Amino acid sequence: MKTMSYTESRARYAEVLDGVTNDREEVVITRAGHEPVVMVSLDDYESLRETAHLMRSPANARRLLDAMERLEDGRGQARDLLDAEASDLLGAD
Structure with a gap:
């Protein structure tokens, strides 16, 4: 800085x-x-605001921190954002 x-x-x-x-x-x-x-920069500012918003709720902050910890420990799971059925309903490929 x-x-x-x-x-x-x-x-x-x-x-x-x-x-x-x-x-x-x-x-x-x-x-x-x-x-x-x-x-x-505007991008950095918006990122800071989004992070502050997500962390404002103690319960949400705890869930996010727990999820990050699981990923760092190698306990994360890769998932598709849409399952096959939802993808078909939305016409997504």
Whole structure:
């Protein structure tokens, strides 16, 4: 994560934006007398919001963490998203 002043970020704005969008770089921008802000790509921001939403419910968070633990331990199972009958009903291949 890169940190820079508001003044520096303004002087290098296009370069900072390119780093954030192309390199997935997070940039903390500081301003005297103000709270710092973080600049992230829209994709990263949406991913963070989705994760926060999924983890908001303690029960859902526990299920997700348990599922991740099972996968890491090699106890996961590969499954099709649609079974054959549902696929036929929907006309999916």
